[in-house]
Amino acid sequence: xxxxxxxxxxxxxxxxxxxxxxxxxxxxxxxxxxxxxxxxxxxxxxxxxxxxxxxxxxxxxxxxxxxxxxxxxxxxxxxxxxxxxxxxxxxxxxxxxxxxxxxxxxxxxxxxxxxxxxxxxxxxxxxxxxxxxxxxxxxxxxxxxxxxxxxxxxxxxxxxxxxxxxxxxxxxxxxxxxxxxxxxxxxxx
Numbered sequence: 535x536x537x538x539x540x541x542x543x544x545x546x547x548x549x550x551x552x553x554x555x556x557x558x559x560x561x562x563x564x565x566x567x568x569x570x571x572x573x574x575x576x577x578x579x580x581x582x583x584x585x586x587x588x589x590x591x592x593x594x595x596x597x598x599x600x601x602x603x604x605x606x607x608x609x610x611x612x613x614x615x616x617x618x619x620x621x622x623x624x625x626x627x628x629x630x631x632x633x634x635x636x637x638x639x640x641x642x643x644x645x646x647x648x649x650x651x652x653x654x655x656x657x658x659x660x661x662x663x664x665x666x667x668x669x670x671x672x673x674x675x676x677x678x679x680x681x682x683x684x685x686x687x688x689x690x691x692x693x694x695x696x697x698x699x700x701x702x703x704x705x706x707x708x709x710x711x712x713x714x715x716x717x718x719x720x721x722x723x
Contacts, residue, residue, distance in 0.1 A: 565666065566619035568611070585619060586610070592625070597632055600641040612645045616652045618666040623659060630655050 566588065571580035582590070593605040602609075617623040631643050631651045640647065656663075662680060665673040674680050 566621065566624075568614040568619060585614065589613065589624075592628060596643070598635055598641045598643065602642065609643065609645055609648070612648050615667075616648060616656075616663070618663050620663070620666070623656065623663065627652060627656065 566585045567583070568585040569583055571583055571586060573579070574581050589605055589610055613624065613627065617627055627648060628643075631647050634651050635641055635643060635647060662677050665677060665680060668674075
């Protein structure tokens with residue numbers, strides 16, 4: 535079974551659905567994060583992040599004749615900014631940039647080329663990526679298949695707080711049903 539984040543509740547309503555949904559392992563892909571690498575104190579070398587490891591590996595699969603052997607931080611940062619770490623967009627941008635580089639005979643991926651391809655070829659996803667870029671939960675919620683990492687956890691915590699507040703409020707209001715009150719709860723004039 536395959537679905538967007540909007541379909542998750544369907545697969546998690548009961549044990550049978552959840553069990554079937556996880557039959558061959560459940561995989562929920564969120565956009566990759568692009569944190570700066572952390573220096574390992576033992577080796578004094580930067581530990582590659584998931585984003586760096588992924589883009590370094592993908593960078594090796596170029597079809598271009600004048601390609602840079604090493605992916606520069608500037609190109610990597612632009613690539614992330616444009617794709618927001620959404621794997622499908624990361625790969626599409628990479629492939630489309632190569633096709634454009636071949637068609638224009640530049641044979642090289644540059645920041646300018648990535649931005650041009652993004653502007654020309656990926657217009658349909660601009661609003662969604664802008665929502666992710668903003669980090670605004672209300673904007674992101676406009677698109678049912680977008681999610682913010684850990685948003686489910688935050689929503690559950692917020693829901694629990696709301697429920698606790700409602701329960702507390704109902705308990706304190708429950709003592710004063712209608713016009714009746716116990717003598718100890720009422721002020722008698």
